Amino acid sequence: MTSLGRLLTAMVTPFDDDGGVNFKCARELARALLESGSDGLVVAGTTGESPTLTRDEKLRLFEEVKSVAGDATIVAGTGDNETAFSIEMTREAERIGVDGVLLVVPYYNKPTQEGLYQHFKAIAESTSLACMLYNVPGRTGTNMTAETTIRLSTIPNIVGIKEASGDLGQITEVIKATSEDFLVWSGNDIDFLPVLERGGYGVVSVASHLVGKQMRKMMDFEMAGDHVAAKAIHDRLTPVFRDLFVISNPIPVKHALNEIGFPVGGFRLPLTPPDGETARVVMDAVHAVTVDLPQSTAASKG
Numbered sequence: 385m386t387s388l389g390r391l392l393t394a395m396v397t398p399f400d401d402d403g404g405v406n407f408k409c410a411r412e413l414a415r416a417l418l419e420s421g422s423d424g425l426v427v428a429g430t431t432g433e434s435p436t437l438t439r440d441e442k443l444r445l446f447e448e449v450k451s452v453a454g455d456a457t458i459v460a461g462t463g464d465n466e467t468a469f470s471i472e473m474t475r476e477a478e479r480i481g482v483d484g485v486l487l488v489v490p491y492y493n494k495p496t497q498e499g500l501y502q503h504f505k506a507i508a509e510s511t512s513l514a515c516m517l518y519n520v521p522g523r524t525g526t527n528m529t530a531e532t533t534i535r536l537s538t539i540p541n542i543v544g545i546k547e548a549s550g551d552l553g554q555i556t557e558v559i560k561a562t563s564e565d566f567l568v569w570s571g572n573d574i575d576f577l578p579v580l581e582r583g584g585y586g587v588v589s590v591a592s593h594l595v596g597k598q599m600r601k602m603m604d605f606e607m608a609g610d611h612v613a614a615k616a617i618h619d620r621l622t623p624v625f626r627d628l629f630v631i632s633n634p635i636p637v638k639h640a641l642n643e644i645g646f647p648v649g650g651f652r653l654p655l656t657p658p659d660g661e662t663a664r665v666v667m668d669a670v671h672a673v674t675v676d677l678p679q680s681t682a683a684s685k686g
Contacts, residue, residue: 387457388483388567389586390603391421391596391599392587392589393592394589395429396638398413398648399649403650406649409648411452417677420597421600421676426459427449428442429461430634433652458482460474463490463518467490470507471506474507478511484543486516488520488523489528491524494525495526500528504517509539519547520549520571521549529554530554537562544567544585547568549571555570556583559583560583569585569587570586573587573592576618577602587599590637594673596676623669636666644675646678
């Protein structure tokens with residue numbers, strides 16, 4: 385199976401002034417993120433405002449970002465709360481040539497654990513792509529238990545999980561009970577170092593839009609056994625990890641990108657811009673660190 389990389393950025397979706405997807409800016413942002421520490425990108429995930437993107441917008445985003453990725457990996461957010469549609473999108477993503485797919489726990493339906501198993505099994509069996517599961521109960525209303533994840537880990541092309549439950553006990557159980565080739569990515573930036581300490585593989589990050597090189601350095605220190613140096617970087621970046629989630633993601637990170645000179649546009653309803661106090665909290669955290677992302681030259685529509 386393709387190695388998807390340890391440091392993946394869950395990329396925002398840029399919009400133009402008319403609310404359409406700014407594909408030119410998406411290409412530039414993808415290049416900038418890959419130049420500032422990321423091994424690959426997750427496209428049309430939660431941070432990419434996937435619930436408001438159409439089928440065709442998602443598929444074109446996969447194509448556009450893949451076109452500038454070079455050797456970097458592109459993981460396409462094809463999971464949905466409908467199994468048949470998830471299979472359709474996964475097959476289309478495979479046709480486009482992405483490296484893997486992100487499959488979120490179905491939201492709103494509130495399936496049983498057996499339902500989750502059958503859902504993910506059906507999608508995985510429909511494709512040859514590497515499949516990354518995504519457990520984020522704060523968004524979906526359903527927690528996929530360690531037992532279900534462990535059961536799914538035996539399906540050959542389910543290569544790992546993005547774990548955003550925040551439950552380090554559950555995450556540790558998955559790491560310990562699965563084979564070495566089943567990988568666990570932290571789905572929360574603030575849990576990145578603790579997950580690495582417990583044997584996790586990497587992170588699918590929001591903060592890496594801004595501090596990707598520093599997060600990579602933290603990871604490299606931890607992987608080399610220098611926990612003190614890794615923790616020092618983690619502690620310095622903690623305000624950014626925390627305050628990029630002071631309100632619903634991706635509102636803070638898109639606001640921050642616009643403010644630092646990388647215009648990614650606004651939001652699609654029901655998301656709205658941050659109020660003044662929230663914006664201040666976010667930017668105070670951002671201004672306290674060095675930003676790794678270069679400024680943009682793609683403010684125009686594309």
